[in-house]
Amino acid sequence: MTFRQIAFRNVARSKRKYAAYFVSSAFSVMVFFLCALFIYHPQISGALIYDTAADTMMAAEAIIYAFCSLFMFVSVGSFLQSRKKEFGILLMHGMTKRQLHTMIFLENMIIGTVAILTGTGLGLLLGKLFLMIGASFLGLPSLAFYLSWQAPVLTICSFVLLFLLISLCTFLFAGNDSLMQLFQGQRKEEEEPKVSLPLSLLSLVLLLSGYYLAATATAASVQRIMFPVVAITVLGTYLLYTQLSVAIVKLLRSVRNLYWHRTNIITLSGLSYRWRDNGRMLFMVTIVSAVSFTSVGVFASIHTLSRELNLDYPAAVGYVEKGNAATEASEANLQGIREELEALDLSYELLRIPVKFASVASQTGPDRTLRLPLIAYSDYRLALDKAGFSTDEQTLKGNEGLVMIGSQRDRSLTAERKKVVYTLSQGLPIQEIGYTRHVPIAEYLLPELDGRDGGDFSGVVVSDALFQSIDPVQTDHYTGFYIKDFPETVGIAAGLAENGKRAYESKADYAVVVSGTLFEIQRTLYSTMLFASLLVGTVFFIAAGSFLYYRLYTELDHDRLQYSTLSKMGLTDKELDRIVTIQLSLLFFVPIGLAVLHSLFAFIALQRLFYLSIFTETGAVLICYLAAQGLYFFMIRSRYLRNLKKNLI
DSSP states (O other), X not given: OOHHHHHHHHHHHTHHHHHHHHHHHHHHHHHHHHHHHHHTOHHHHTOGGGHHHHHHHHHHHHHHHHHHHHHHHHHHHHHHHHTHHHHHHHHHTTOOHHHHHHHHHHHHHHHHHHHHHHHHHHHHHHHHHHHHHHHHHHTOOOOOOOOOTHHHHHHHHHHHHHHHHHHHHXXXXXXXXXXHHHHHOTTSOOOOOOOOHHHHHHXXXXXXXXXXXXXXXXXXXXXXXXXXXXXHHHHHHHHIIIIIHHHHHHHHHTOHHHHTSTTHHHHHHHHHHHHHHHHHHHHHHHHHHHHHHHHHHHHTTHHHHHHHHHHHOOSSEEEEEOTTSOHHHHHHHHHHHHHHHHHTTOOOEEEEEEEEEEEEEEESSSOOOSEEEEEEHHHHHHHHHHHTOOOOOOOOOTTEEEEOOSSGXXXXXXXXXXXXXXXXXXXXXXXXXXXXXXXXXXXXXXXXXXXXXXXXXXXXXXXXXXXXXXXXXXXXEEEEEEOSSGGGGTTTTTTTOBTTEEOTTSSSSEEEEEHHHHHHHHHHHHHHHHHHHHHHHHHHHHHHHHHHHHHHHHSHHHHHHHHHHHXXXXXXXXXXXXXXXXXXXXXXXXXXXXXXXXXXXXXXXXHTTOSSOOHHHHHHHHHHHHHHHXXXXXXXXXXXXXXXXXXXX
């Protein structure tokens, strides 16, 4: 038997142990290849509006590749740790350290090569279906199957390099342990797991603090607290598995009526060691699952985001002529928009209203507004009528004013923003009494009122009498083209607006927003992110399952010996099933349950950024993940019990 045959047969004999690792690796290769197939498709790479989609899929590939590197590094290290006795026997019979390293290198490259070929082959088989699904997400016509040379070359080269580096890193894991240490293997010590009470309490404090900060976050503070909350939650989760879980088991064992009841003595005794040995693995499963749940849940709310976009852009095309703009140039721009709409046979209603800018002498609050954009209340109601919005707002009187929201996300900032009283240079006061129910003029078309904490508040609505009495320093004119189905305006005024908008702050003499183009860009972005997050989430889910599968089957021989001894002492099959089911349930559902809890608080914080609820979509995602985990649990439980009882005497 040659040296290569030894390496090949080692892999073949350990196929049960390597099964989940191989499946996860092959699936990751397949997803990576399919993403590359999508990125380099000529209908995607050739369309300007889908550049963002291609960039998003490229980011998904980078995340998958980075995660695969970590996953393979951890998995290979664990595999080698479980084979120490085998390595000790080989070294005792004359194998040199160099030969041992070469054998390990060949084994990993065999698994890697087969995984790359399998993943790429499956990608070729499923390529057409993947392109059809991707096209449906982006709202494209069905994409024809197209195999560019870049897709297989990028996939094969990337993963050959990855498996090569991981295989070279195995030299570090093999180490320089003595024969005695190798023969002792993983279970060289069966000491009682030690626990630190301060660290156990710290884990509780960190987790509760993270949940409290997430639950009490405001729209203005979400972005500031995001990274601190993630950091303390991750640290708290790690300490929970390595310290608090063992402390809880010890506490349960101190309750004699519980500990000595039926088979609890066996269940709880083994549980301490399982938490100690599997703590890091369970920690990784929890974090990976939480990231997967949160990302998929957020982007599954694409329909909510689409509904918000409908409310954010009342006019299909909005155009603002600045006060210093040349009238002839503005008329030419507006005439061009009219001609484009007529060429597309799109009927529209036109609205033109003035926007006065008043000089502010002083104001209450922390901000300083030099020029205050104002529109009349009657014009505000006209804008709502043209957009098809209904409102029961009372007519403004005296010096009352309503702050114009620029988008739906401004609604989440109104609670934090203090209402202001302005004193104009001509001596007139304006008092903010509330906020408009709808967006009258889309964002980007007017300067931000203050911009504090990211707000797009874009001016104040005042009574008609007050509006008439104001002597402005500048008067702009807003023109809105209102169309029933504004998504049909994609590409309108492309010469005036880059990617659907030219903001008021630009140096141009005008500002313009094409709602259809903006809607299409954002819809494409959200759809692609949902598609990418589903792919990445599936890779994470399968990898998390393979971690659990691996830990169970590396300890199978030890568990079989333990239960064989208990069986001889009178343990029945029913009792064995109950003990194993309880222990497996904790290993499977504690990390998933904790990941769901992490995700729920993340959703609570993220909800502050959305005016409309994302509860339905995120809840559906979590239920689907829990159902998939339940099916996986029952499949693994059945298989594990069957293998555990095999050859039991």
